[in-house]
Amino acid sequence: MHSARRNVRGSLTMLLLKGGRGDLRSKGLMLCRRASELSKVRSKFEFSRSQRKIADLKVGEAVILNGWVDKKPKKMSKSLVFGNLRDSNGDVIQMVDTTEPSLVRGLKPESAIVATGKVVERTDGNGKVLKDLKIDDIQVVNEAGIVGSQLTTGSTKDWPAEHRYLELRTSSFLQRNLQRRAQVMHTCRRVLDDLGFTEIETPLLFKSTPEGAREFLVPTRKKGYMYALPQSPQQYKQLLIASGVHRYYQVARCFRDEDLRQDRQPEFTQLDMEMGFAQAQDVQEVIEAVVSSVVGKVKNQPVYTMNAEGKLVEGKAFHKLTYREAIARFGIDKPDIRSNLEFVDVSPFIASENSEFPVVDGLVLKDALNLAGNSTNIIAELSDTRQYTARIPTVVPITGQTVKGLPPDLVRQLDLSLGDVFAYSNRQELSYENPTPLGRLRQLAINLFPNSYKRPTANNGPIPTDAFVANWVTDFPLFNPLETSTSTEYPEYDYKSYVTTHHPFTMAHLDDIKLLSSSPLDVRGQHYDLVINGVEIGGGSTRIHDAWLQKYIFDNILCIPNSKQLFGHLLTALDTGCPPHAGLAIGFDRLTAMLSGTSSIRDVIAFPKSITGADFMIGAPSKTSSEKLKPYHLRHS
Numbered sequence: 001m002h003s004a005r006r007n008v009r010g011s012l013t014m015l016l017l018k019g020g021r022g023d024l025r026s027k028g029l030m031l032c033r034r035a036s037e038l039s040k041v042r043s044k045f046e047f048s049r050s051q052r053k054i055a056d057l058k059v060g061e062a063v064i065l066n067g068w069v070d071k072k073p074k075k076m077s078k079s080l081v082f083g084n085l086r087d088s089n090g091d092v093i094q095m096v097d098t099t100e101p102s103l104v105r106g107l108k109p110e111s112a113i114v115a116t117g118k119v120v121e122r123t124d125g126n127g128k129v130l131k132d133l134k135i136d137d138i139q140v141v142n143e144a145g146i147v148g149s150q151l152t153t154g155s156t157k158d159w160p161a162e163h164r165y166l167e168l169r170t171s172s173f174l175q176r177n178l179q180r181r182a183q184v185m186h187t188c189r190r191v192l193d194d195l196g197f198t199e200i201e202t203p204l205l206f207k208s209t210p211e212g213a214r215e216f217l218v219p220t221r222k223k224g225y226m227y228a229l230p231q232s233p234q235q236y237k238q239l240l241i242a243s244g245v246h247r248y249y250q251v252a253r254c255f256r257d258e259d260l261r262q263d264r265q266p267e268f269t270q271l272d273m274e275m276g277f278a279q280a281q282d283v284q285e286v287i288e289a290v291v292s293s294v295v296g297k298v299k300n301q302p303v304y305t306m307n308a309e310g311k312l313v314e315g316k317a318f319h320k321l322t323y324r325e326a327i328a329r330f331g332i333d334k335p336d337i338r339s340n341l342e343f344v345d346v347s348p349f350i351a352s353e354n355s356e357f358p359v360v361d362g363l364v365l366k367d368a369l370n371l372a373g374n375s376t377n378i379i380a381e382l383s384d385t386r387q388y389t390a391r392i393p394t395v396v397p398i399t400g401q402t403v404k405g406l407p408p409d410l411v412r413q414l415d416l417s418l419g420d421v422f423a424y425s426n427r428q429e430l431s432y433e434n435p436t437p438l439g440r441l442r443q444l445a446i447n448l449f450p451n452s453y454k455r456p457t458a459n460n461g462p463i464p465t466d467a468f469v470a471n472w473v474t475d476f477p478l479f480n481p482l483e484t485s486t487s488t489e490y491p492e493y494d495y496k497s498y499v500t501t502h503h504p505f506t507m508a509h510l511d512d513i514k515l516l517s518s519s520p521l522d523v524r525g526q527h528y529d530l531v532i533n534g535v536e537i538g539g540g541s542t543r544i545h546d547a548w549l550q551k552y553i554f555d556n557i558l559c560i561p562n563s564k565q566l567f568g569h570l571l572t573a574l575d576t577g578c579p580p581h582a583g584l585a586i587g588f589d590r591l592t593a594m595l596s597g598t599s600s601i602r603d604v605i606a607f608p609k610s611i612t613g614a615d616f617m618i619g620a621p622s623k624t625s626s627e628k629l630k631p632y633h634l635r636h637s
Helices: 001-020 019-043 145-150 161-170 172-194 234-242 280-301 323-330 368-372 376-382 408-416 437-448 510-518 547-557 563-573 588-595 626-634
Strands: 062-067 074-077 080-086 092-097 111-122 129-142 217-221 226-228 247-255 269-278 303-306 312-314 319-322 358-364 394-397 421-427 466-473 481-485 491-498 527-532 536-542 581-589
Touching: 062 129, 062 510, 092 111, 092 172, 111 234, 145 161, 161 172, 161 491, 172 247, 172 280, 172 588, 234 269, 234 563, 234 581, 269 280, 269 588, 280 466, 280 527, 280 536, 280 581, 312 491, 323 466, 358 408, 358 437, 358 491, 368 376, 376 394, 376 421, 376 437, 421 437, 510 547, 527 581, 536 588, 581 588
Parallel strands: 092 129, 303 466, 319 466
Antiparallel strands: 062 080, 062 111, 074 080, 080 092, 111 129, 217 226, 247 269, 269 581, 303 312, 358 421, 394 421, 466 527, 481 491, 527 536, 536 581
């Protein structure tokens, strides 16, 4: 205290030397005012910590609670004011204030407070017993300004992106999601640690290589040179296996400069793993253990899959579908097998109008007209052009004994009856459309009739409505033809130019190796996707560990002109005795979103980017001055 007085006296002396007595008086008052303000600020940092959480309170106990003012307090009478306090768990308790003058009445929403009082009991209008906090004292440790108090008094449905932290603070749903995310990550780590995996971090400053998506480039001060942020740790993890690491995993940050939607962000997280001296089955067994453990821990239920009879069962080993099977039965390479809607080949009855797309698939929606009722025009919904990228399936309602446009033999074979809806569309034998037009219609039908067309269980018993139903999709084409046009009704391809279906490091099916030199499009890849409830959760493959074969694919099939410059580090590592290896990456954000019951990964990421890739909260990306660009040999266009 004495030192504070000396500091003020010293400041006054300096002012006297610099100016007149009038200046001294006004500036002295200003200093005293600032000293008072600083004293008030100090009080915000001296407070009592919470002893309990709201959820754990017992009637009759005296407690101290830390939290925020939840909504505007209400004056009930001259001597009674109600307010709400929300703790860091998102739980809310009503504050009952009978003090004079009121401690609660002037509190602004979202102000941080310390409330002292006694837990009391009350009964609401329905006879439910609730707990309140009868206030003895309140300390405001940080009063909310206009932004905090105004934003939280209205609807929080559409939060301004620049105030994401307030959205997080006031949403128990988002808080639970972040806690669940940590729980999922902990469980994944525990399972992999127990299985002998080593967690290793790989660099974020990589170099530009063709892996399928656009990259984010990072300029350097060395003229003409740039880093690239990794699309995945794919090459580094293969180099780790070459380094003698037996089993690797990483919770990896990845970056892709691509168009955004619900399940995509420019930066995202994946659970990445790789195994030396391993094949596909080894990786799949590990992932099945991880997913089963996570679902068991978070949802307290098993993972379901499909058995050989096409029924749902509990299973640690997930059912496998080949790519051809998935397209033929469901019209998509990530089928939702919770539904028993499956295609029928109706090519013998309905001729395709395009010889390059000769297979005609049909789908029967039993009793769909009656299920839809009068409120839904099911034919219009399934034929909506906005739901398809190109051509639309033909949709036929069954409204009479004879069906115009359908062969009678087909009607009899499919047992079509009044109230049914029949849809059909054509595709290539090995379809590169994903989904096919009829595959997209199947997705729409599942969304329109979520409680119908459920796949039966082996014991005919029910499964939870939020059950996880998993399967593998295998034997993808190793290469696709280059698509040259998507503006026409039918996609057009250059069948002499090839792109990898997944990435260029995937090994060919052993029975198809000879076809690499003569018919690359007929080669199956040793790739496998994990699909849960119609969502691709992860993908992996057996890798090419032979340097000669890897370079052959780079140079002779993909025709990469500078493969040695781009991938020389990997080719050299493979040629030094790199063991056979395989791996997989799980989309960690997607898995957590599914466990949280949301379709948007934005709901499980603390600070996501907007649909434009911007972070409005901090103002990123931001403009850079010409002066800052100079050292990197860049300039504004």
